[in-house]
Amino acid sequence: MVKSVLKMGDPRLWQQARPVERFDTPELHALVADMEATMHHLDGAGLAAPQIGVDLRVVIFGFEDNPRYPDAGNVPYTVLINPQLTPLSDETCDDWEGCLSVPGLRGQVPRWQALRYIGFDQFGQAIDRSVEGFHARVVQHECDHLDGILYPMRIRDMHFFGFSDTLDLSRKS
Numbered sequence: 672m673v674k675s676v677l678k679m680g681d682p683r684l685w686q687q688a689r690p691v692e693r694f695d696t697p698e699l700h701a702l703v704a705d706m707e708a709t710m711h712h713l714d715g716a717g718l719a720a721p722q723i724g725v726d727l728r729v730v731i732f733g734f735e736d737n738p739r740y741p742d743a744g745n746v747p748y749t750v751l752i753n754p755q756l757t758p759l760s761d762e763t764c765d766d767w768e769g770c771l772s773v774p775g776l777r778g779q780v781p782r783w784q785a786l787r788y789i790g791f792d793q794f795g796q797a798i799d800r801s802v803e804g805f806h807a808r809v810v811q812h813e814c815d816h817l818d819g820i821l822y823p824m825r826i827r828d829m830h831f832f833g834f835s836d837t838l839d840l841s842r843k844s
């Protein structure tokens with residue numbers, strides 16, 4: 672079922688979400704189905720459970736050639752639960768991000784260029800991937816939601832934050 676997405680300013684988006692303790696349950700499968708329906712309905716690249724008001728460490732992401740992210744390529748559809756991220760080097764890069772909880776806006780955010788993420792899917796199967804570039808960026812953005820962090824909190828230069836129909840998105844900081 673498509674759920675409404677909480678918007679920036681709602682204090683539920685600032686909470687530290689709780690770990691999932693039981694996998695492969697009807698409740699968890701229903702949550703993942705709701706998140707998937709909501710993300711696709713809004714044509715998003717990812718969604719975290721707190722964005723639909725559920726206080727659990729569950730994110731989903733993935734897309735194929737999303738027109739909102741023309742240079743992003745493909746990221747496989749992934750359900751990631753209780754994630755842990757480890758950067759693979761000190762290298763960071765800045766690029767534009769948007770968020771379904773911050774509609775109409777974009778900002779340039781520094782992220783680790785390459786990282787390893789581990790966690791579980793909704794069946795309790797382990798996930799262990801090393802990724803880079805936009806895939807790494809999406810994972811970091813979504814997992815930030817689980818710690819109550821929205822991307823505008825990470826913007827270093829506020830000249831690179833604004834409305835997506837006004838900003839020059841080819842500009843790099």
Ligand code: NI
Nearest residue numbers: 769770771772
């Ligand atoms: Ni977001």
